[in-house]
Amino acid sequence: MTSLVTQLSDILGQAFAAEGLDTSFGRVIFSDRPDLAQFQCNGAMAAAKAAKKNPREVATKIVEILKGNNIFSKIDIAGPGFINLTLTDVALKTYISGLVDHPRCGVDPTAQGETIVLDYGGPNVAKPMHVGHLRSSIIGDSIRRILKFTGYNAIGDIHMGDWGTQMGMMISELEILHPEWVYFDPTYTGDYPAESPVTMDDLEEIYPRVSALCKTDEARLEQSRKATVDLQNKRRGYYALWKHFVTISLASMKRNFTALNVHFDLWKGETDVHDLIAPMVDDLKSKGYAVESEGAIVVHVKKNDDTKEFPPLILYKRDGGVMYGTTDLATILERVRDYDPVKILYIVDKRQALHFEQVFRGAKLTKIARDDVELTHLGYGTMNGTDGKPFKTRSGGVLKLEDLIAMGKDKAIERLDAAKVGDTFSEDEKANIAMKVAIAAIKFADLQNNFSADYVFDLDRMTSFEGKTGPYLLYQAVRIKSLLEKAGYKAGGDILLSDQDRALYLMITELPEVIDTAVRNYTPHVVCDHAYKLAQAFSSFYGNTHILSEENAAQKQSWLTLSAMVLAQLELSLDLVGIEIPARM
RNA sequence: GGUCCCGUAGCUCAACUGGAUAGAGCACCUGCCUUCUAAGCAGGGGGUUGCAGGUUCGAUUCCUGCCGGGAUCACCA
Structure with a gap:
């Protein structure tokens, strides 16, 4: 199904077209001012600038056209030329009703199975995994999930460091x-x-x-x-x-x-391309791309218009050994040969930006990757401690990943015991819940941030489980499950809109745009943000509205349906960031 | 030194890619558990978006210059 703002954008776009302006000016977004309207279009101002017209005059003309459309209950112009739009409840209800049984919460795939290879994880053989591997793994896995959901053939490759x-x-x-x-x-x-x-x-x-x-x-x-x-x-x-x-x-x-709960489709390593290296370098030598320099074999990737120093990509060191740039180049060769991807994404520490720039330039220069293959380094920020310096444990060492997970789990068990909710649960179930709570806390703490910035890793905050945390989201989702179960909810009935639930319904319609943004920018944090806002809005609604004691049966059913839709969105959103929800907690 | 990134509430982070009154969480204060899970809800205080200019109807966002912090600059990954 076409998303609500896409439908509205089409309507506005046609109105702009009727005025001889580009349809793209009709882009509608959710309102920044919910007190004024549900949706807004800022295109009149941009269109006016492009056409050298008065913005309010342009907006007025657009609004005149829109007046003929009965899906709007209110259309007005504010400030320099904002077009504020509010839908009739009938129109909103029509859209929401189509959302009720939608298996993908109203989000249609936008890709057609194009292949994208994602390179993340990158653990090293013979070295323990530590918290430094966390970011690459969970960010990469989340982007993979999001791309896959959007219809790409997303392939996650662990790319182990096993040959250095x-x-x-x-x-x-x-x-x-x-x-x-x-x-x-x-x-x-x-x-x-x-x-x-x-x-x-x-x-x-x-x-x-x-x-x-x-x-x-x-x-x-x-x-x-x-x-x-x-x-x-x-x-x-x-x-x-x-x-x-x-x-x-x-x-x-x-x-x-x-x-x-991090998944890989391929468990390959540097070793897997070792046999490709010698023929690749021979080929590059014969074509003149690879040359001898100071005893090493290199590809010069400096471009003429570079103002800065640009070191060459070294294929063979003086001692004959290969470097990770060599294996990375050979890996591109292999991936292009075996998967023919439209994109290869590297989720690797941003400090390696220069390295990837060298490799990508090398791959394009030598035609190992065609020009239309997108090679992108999604460099995430350094994981710092609360002192702002690279994270170390109190004793100054690195924190092993399994120790971190164990700490989170212990903390969750403590919490379950304190709240006495787990008293009637089996030890197995308690352990399972504690694990899910711990992983949710660890992942959400990281993924809610824009990954390109440095990240302050704060164990105490992460395991407090209060406020904007993974466990909060699990808690809200589980409460809805419990509610639906108590009510013996079965799908059906009419959607009834009222002042106390309309905002929540509107929020549910935002998901397609949220995911679209996440895909375009490779930013899982916008999905986290939406999930949190939705959970919060539901919690507020839940606190103000006693559903089970509602006497109007149709109203009660409608609220239960709304709850079920919120739950479905929470489940989907959390799944896209790799977080699992327990049955109860 | 060259290049690149960052600077938003006391702290940790958002801000739909130039939009309206810059939002959350933590911490702090005030209420709310004999009705659906209080890991919660309602409310309050807290901001010259590092500084100074510029472009624009409009700037946290774009440009210039400073200040402060970080990363990186061929044989480690």
């Missing part, structure tokens, strides 16, 4: 600690053990230690680089050891992402 220097650090360290291991015997030709000689805990201990060491010890770093190159050349023992790293890391990642 950190692998060389780990392997070389194990070789120093355990030179006798069969993995390090170059003459060994048999099979390697099926069981990993190290655990995730071992890896978690080794990485930060060696990483720090390599920063000060040039020789040790050299050793790591060497091991990295050997691994990338698939030295048998190294490769077997690396396989173990991947296996044990995957188990840990899957635990975290399942808990977070």
Whole structure:
């Protein structure tokens, strides 16, 4: 179904056209001044400027045309030329009635199955997932959900960091600690053990230690680089050891992402494109794109009109190793070849903006990606602590993701116990509710902000569960479920509009535009914002209107229908940001 | 130093891409649980949108210059 403001925009657009003005001036939006009108059109002022006319005169002419349309109960001109519109209840009711059973809450798909690849998550093999992975994962997953709902073939790819220097650090360290291991015997030709000689805990201990060491010890770093190159050349023992790293890391990642309700369609990593790199670079060399520079093989991506320094994209380092720019370029090659996407979106820390600019330029320059393939880096802000500096735990370390989730869950259980709502629930259900509350709190705290700005990560605020939080939204949704259940609600009956519920009905009609904005700008926070406003408006209505004791049966049924519609929108909106609602709480 | 981003209530953030009276939450104050879940609701105080200019009927939004903060500037990811 066509959204309400689209219908109104069409009507206004025709009125502008009748005056010889562009139909786009007819764009109608929800009113900024609900006290004056339900909708407004600001086009008369812009049209007047373009046509060098008086804005109020233009508005007057438009209004004259609109007067012939009986869906408006009130049309007037305010200020310099705002056209304020209010619908008759009959017209509003007609639209709302079509919304009641609509499976998508009135939002039609706008895409036709075009493929979009989303690159988010990016956990590293052999390193624990920490809160730094949170933003990429939940923002990326939400954008994927929104795009998919809009009709795109949205493919989420986790793009694991499984092939970089950190692998060389780990392997070389194990070789120093355990030179006798069969993995390090170059003459060994048999099979390697099926069981990993190290655990995730071992890896978690080794990485930060060696990483720090390599920063000060040039020789040790050299050793790591060497091991990295050997691994990338698939030295048998190294490769077997690396396989173990991947296996044990995957188990840990899957635990975290399942808990977070973050989904990936592809579990690929840097390794998956390794075999594409050599042929790709050879090809680029033969075409003259890739050239030798200071011992490295690079693509010069500086453009003539650049005023600033623009470093080249390095494909092969002096030591023959590849860099993440190389794998990112090869990954574009692979994605174009396998999926032919119209867009590839990268949800990665904004500090990597220059890197992506280099890679994107390289991809376009070398025709690895056609000009019409949109390559976009959706760079999110740094996660800071309440002191404004990059987030650290009280002891100065990184907070592991699973610890964060566990903290949220404990807090939620505390809350359930305090409110005594969970007393009659089974332990399983309580744990399930606590988990959903914790994830809702974590996700909503992040996703309600525009992701491009830096984000202050405040554990205390996040787990307070009061005010504008995920748990508030769950609470409102669950209250509606409970209400409908108590009422034994069954769909049907007429929609009755009244002064106490009209605003809520109007808010329900906003969803298509909300989602459209979210899709156009890749901004899940507008969906969060709408869900919150809707929940708040419902809560206000709920507080002022006692539904179950309403004696007028038709009115009661109408309010229940309204409640059901609000619930459906909350469920949809929250699903689009990856938040699940429990049956009760 | 070059380039880019940011600066909105005490704090954390919005503001439909140039619109009307800049909105929420937290914190603070006042009410509301013998009627549908108080993780709630109703109300109150709190703003020269960093500063100074400019464009415009109209600027938090666009332009210029300052001030303050951050990021980044080829062999790490």
